[in-house]
Amino acid sequence: MRKITQIITPTTHDLGAFEVRRVLPSPHRRMVGPFIFVDEFGPAILPEDSGMNVRPHPHINLATVTYLFEGAIDHRDSLGTFQTIRPGAVNLMTAGRGIVHSERSPLESRDAPKPMFGMQTWLALPDGMEEIEPAFENVAAADLPIVEDGGATARVIMGSLWGQSAPTTCHAETIYADILLAPDGVIPIDSEADERAVMLVDGDAALDGVPLEKYLLYVIAPGAKVSLSSRSGGRAMLLGGEAFSSERHVWWNFVSSRKDRIEQAKVDWAEGRFPKVPGDADEYIPLPEGQPKTITFL
Structure with missing residues (x-):
């Protein structure tokens, strides 16, 4: 367990x-x-x-990364x-000084059952x-590199690995x-990044013999050399x-190193100063009152 420094249990909505x-x-x-x-x-x-019907909403000072295992989502932005x-x-949607986007199920699938399985992260x-x-x-997907090693197949989504x-x-x-781990598959986890974590999303897996529970985040000790393995097959992210040396604040869909920048973004959204989303400009998510739980999805 010394190679796993922290285990974070998710909040489920x-x-x-x-x-x-x-x-x-x-x-x-x-972070x-x-x-x-x-x-x-x-x-x-x-x-x-x-279906998924996430109305237009704003972001600042971050980048969103959406990655699907199953399903489809129509993305529109300002x-x-x-x-x-x-x-x-x-x-990858980089908000920077400000962007607005929406996510909805594709029109052609609205009247049919729709699979939905994936990851949404903010950087x-x-x-x-x-x-x-x-x-x-x-x-x-065809432009992302695939690494195969010891019964494991890994798609590199961002950065350099293996x-x-x-x-x-x-x-x-x-x-x-x-x-993706085949039965009895094994893959080493690169140790060069300042901070690393693994989440099991399907099947079974273990980090250096420590069984992983689905949907928990396992933070790996800096520099530790570990391997991810599976008995019957599994999938993990x-x-x-790099570790950030300066603090970041989060309020609703806004992230910034400056609290006053978040306050300005609140005013800008409430007063309609953000740009509209072409093709999806009739609806929007209002600014929450009080302290929101940052549950706007995606």
């Missing part, structure tokens, strides 16, 4: 058709590398008469982007880059990977990167 499990931020830890917000959602089948998110691809932007220009990129580098933009040093 029941959204009706599916559950969202949040491990970061938690009362016990704010792992640049990851300041980590949600796992599903697996679930959304019924025929419902840059004019329209992108259907599909399994194995990575959607804090480093000092000096919080107010950069908003941007969006989608990297297709000698392979993803083309996804990294504003800070970041590692992020989707690891590896995430982390």
Whole structure:
């Protein structure tokens, strides 16, 4: 257990058709590398008469990363982007000085059962880059490197791992990977990042023989050499990167190193100063009253 320094239990939010499990931020830890917000959602089948309908909402001073195992989500943002998110691809939306986006189930699937299973994470932007220009990129599954080793197949989503580098933009040093373990599969976990953590999302797995419980976040000791293994097969996410030396504050969908910047973003959203989302400008999520629980999804 000395190689595992912390185990974080998620807070589960029941959204009706599916559950969202949040491990970061938690009362016990704010960040792992640049990851300041980590949600796992599903697996679930959304019924025929419902779908994901997340109205336009704002972000500042962060980048969102959406990664699906199953299902599809239509993303629109105030840059004019329209992108259907599909399994194995990575959607990186850099909010910077401010962006607005929405997520909805594709129209063609509204009247059919819809699988939903994936990860939603936020990355804090480093000092000096919080107010950069908003941007969006989608990297297709075919363009992300695949590593195979000892009965394991890993897709590198961000950063460099196992000698392979993803083309996804990294504003800070970041590692992020989707690891599929075959029965009796084993893969070493790279030890170069300042901070690393693993979450089991399906099947079974163990870190150096320590069994992992699904949806908990296991923080690995800096520099520790560990291996991820499975008896009957499993799926796990590896995430982390450089440790931030300056504090970040989170309120609703806003992240910043400055509390006054978050206060300004509140006023800007309440007074309609953020840009509209082309093709989805008729609705929006109002500014919450009091201290929200940061449950806007995604």
